[in-house]
Amino acid sequence: MRKLIDGLYTASSWLAGLSMVVVLLMVLLTIASRLLGFSAPGTDAYAGYAMAGAGFMALASTLKAGEHIRVTLILGMLKGKAHRTLEIIALVIATTLAGFLAFYSCRLVWQSWEIDDISVGIDATPLWIPQIFMALGTLIFFIAFCDELILELKGQRKPREQEDAHHE
16 A cells, blocks of 8 residues: 555656646747747646646645645654644644645536636636646645654654754
8 A cells, every 4th residue: 555655646746747847848839939930829828737737746745755844843842742742733734724625626626627617818728627637636635644644643654854944
């Protein structure tokens, strides 16, 4: 099961990277179209969709790598049981919020598909298509928080190194 979940995080980060490549391609296409005098409508919108997709698809792998910004002012002062209790409380809150985010993101995709919502730009893209990346990214993010919470409860979570304010 661990291998499957870690593979999900890896796939998500690869999709984030691929989305960044799509952003680059859209920007290059826009530049080329202006220089060579041809029309490339919708490239700004597609670059925006890919940028949003990259952000959402990178959430879980960033969390698992310990790269999300954490405010550890209070946590750093606590030791032992108090430290672990606060970690668990924070993870429960974060998991709950990530669950709501995933639920409502998926609901948005469903509603956009149901009412045939399209973008207002010249490309008239059905909005459920780019929204899928948001929903999928938030769902994987929720899974990652569930994973972190379970690992913490089992005492198997890797301890995060405290941020040192005096980096050289």
